[in-house]
Amino acid sequence: MQQPIQSSPADAATPQGVTASTARRSKARYQILALLAVGTMINYLDRTVLGIAAPQLTKELGINAALMGLLFSVFSWSYVASQIPGGLFLDRFGSKLTYFLSMTLWSLCTLAQGLVHGIGALFAFRLGLGVSEAPCFPTNSRVVATWFPQSERAMATGTYTVGEYIGLAFFSPFLFMLMGAFGWRSLFYVVGGVGIVFGGIWWMFYREPRDHPSANQAELDYIEAGGGLTHRKKDADSAGGADAASAKSGGFEWRTIGRLLKHRQLTGICLGQFAGNSTLVFFLTWFPTYLATERHMAWLKIGFFAIMPFIAASIGVMFGGFFSDWLLRRGKSPNVARKLPIIAGLLLASTIILANYVESNVAVIAILSVAFFAQGMAALGWTLVSDIAPDGLLGVTGGIFNFAANLAGIVTPLVVGFIVAATGSFVGALVFIGAIALIGALSYIFIVGDIKRIVLVD
Template sequence: MANQSNSLDNTQTTAKLETGSRWYIVVLLALGTAINYIDRVNFAVATPTLMKEFGLGTAEMGILMSAFFWSYTIAMLPSGYLLNKFGPKKVLGFAGFAWGTVTMLVAVCVGFYSFLALRIGLGVTESPAFPANARVVSVWVPKRERTFASSIFDCCARVGGAFAPPIVAFIIAAWGWKMSFVVTGAMAVVWAVWWLLSYHEPADHPRISKSELAYIRQDEVITDTGAVHVEPIPMTRLATYPVILKATLAYAFYLYVWTVAIYWIPTYLMKVRGLSLKEMGIAASIPFIVAVFMELAGGKVFDRWYRKGASITQLRRTGMGIGMFGAAIAICMCMRADSAFWAVFWLSAFMGIFAFGASNVWAIPSDIAPYGQAGGVGGVYNFVGNFGALFAPMVTGYLAASKYGFNGAFAVCVAFSILGGLLFIFNRYERLKPKAA
């Protein structure tokens, strides 16, 4: 046993010195995630301009924002199946090209129904992204680095949220709202080509060393042929496992809160706090910039804790509990803020602590899925979870237009943060095994 331990330590050290192919893949994945979010958040930044030009109300914009999640949610399970069947290289490459094309076509929209059709199309084409991320991380990154790796691609959703407001606001001010969709859509097409040329499974990667391959497979059972031993679970049975049921419901509450933040912060700052388009472009990016650094910090903190002996269950319970309960407190403080400065301050505190805990949120499918099935588990996780995201824009739009205003909408976020936090901490995060027949 001592010899095995020493051998593993040597393998880990050598892997870090010889090659870092796993981090190239993670960074490429993270870049795609950032573009994915820019292409969905650009609509939120353009919302005040579109409302004025097309005479659309708050409730109508809520429907358009939610329309993305109608198709995104429905397409999630087929996306998981396609990932298991064809792999992330083909599925994610095609998806990137498709969602970039749909985004560029928004420039030719002439009213509510054309916007509606393309928002639905964007939901379908973006649906494979996060299940693919989980699938890639599960086979490319060992458990000891998985929280940080997951935090990198997940925090790039915050990067998308951080860069979208100033970039899109600048393009709208300089060249109009149509060009903002053309530019951000083209970014996705370029990334898709890069992904198709660069991605390989670990065993097939042309530049990976033997020591790095052994390092990333250290948590798996290897057969005599050198392949990873797999105990597959049919997609139809995944939802029968309590750990998945609890995790997906908790994720639905998490996504409700996150979706309100990414879609309604720009409008909230302009309509309630009185900021101009340019002021909003800067102010709306601040909470997301804070979130980027806090999520990366969370990934490092929780990976270090794991290496010191904490269990995966301890990591996920603690991280998600801190993020969800801390978010509830910060949102309450934002509701009580008496100026735009303090509103942005507390929104930044909310996004920061929320993201710190969320460094764990997309490690969960990779933790519990059998080897190679994180795409399917991630599909179920995202399918159920996105019912929260589906209703968030509509409910928020309705409440914001009612006598309750944005404070009423934020009160719902507080309640869901608490409920989601409770579900996350009362769960166990262990790798699934097939049930006895």
């Protein structure tokens, strides 16, 4: 999140004689941020539309709960496995081409899921979706590092991150109405088609800072003075940014991963992120099926009720970041400012278990909304990565962290599917999600320790 700075924005923006009186900064970086936010919104719609279609799709294709859990999980298999290849592609070909190809290919895989008539083809296209979406968030991070000074990166990251929840909140009713009118296949056609169109928009409008027609010199100086990568145009275009430059100088060794994982700070936040992501994955995959089968809601009612938890989660993301930064400004240590919102969020997320013990649908949605709000609060883990990563190893540290986070996308859908298949109920599944959230909170309390930069000693 935002760090204290010693100079004012006006001072940072005016190196080498450029003054606020002679130059007014343009705001091209916000145009780029809008592209990232829309792209992230589409990204999450594409990966979660299967969850919305699941109640109808399972009936037509004859898929049981255990097999549906496998289908939900398979996306994360290829997504996790493709993180390093996707990052290498990004380093080699840069942000513009990588995001365009990623968006276009994942949207084609989404559209193709609407054409399937058997489990094998659906399985294959879910694998393809994971492979093609893998470079998305590394590209998001690279673009933010390129286009924004350090003092604005938390804001920028929070803005595109909240798009994950906002898109699902506001488009879910439309998607449920669309499915009710035209069937589950229409969801994949529409969402996939929108992504293909946006891929073209990205290609037309994305530029690196020095190539952007709307970015004036005052804005470029402001970004560069704040640590942006505008002064490394050649590296940014050909290798994607600072990590590529450091990779050229130092090189990567696989043993570094083991050395990093020996430090409690990293292992602790990885376990905590796995726990928080387990709650997120439940809402992205099984939530509509839970409402349809466990709560026996009609399509339109599901669409209406599905809005509430996602709106709550988006508020939780923004509140968690604001609260953490507020604590820092009040003089609290990073241990308190960074860990307290996450621990509180994980503890509160465990209340999802209470949904098993109420009858009212309104009460159930209220409980689920509180749990998802809390999960949003706990989504500060990436901030800790930047706080603890050794110098020159932010990329590999983030890769380990992201790997742990996305293991939840593999494990959680499978476990929930097996529980539902074995018991015919979601009761045990909600207990599982709540218990994992508690384990994550305990990890931050007892394992993570002090939030300080890791120093690797040979």
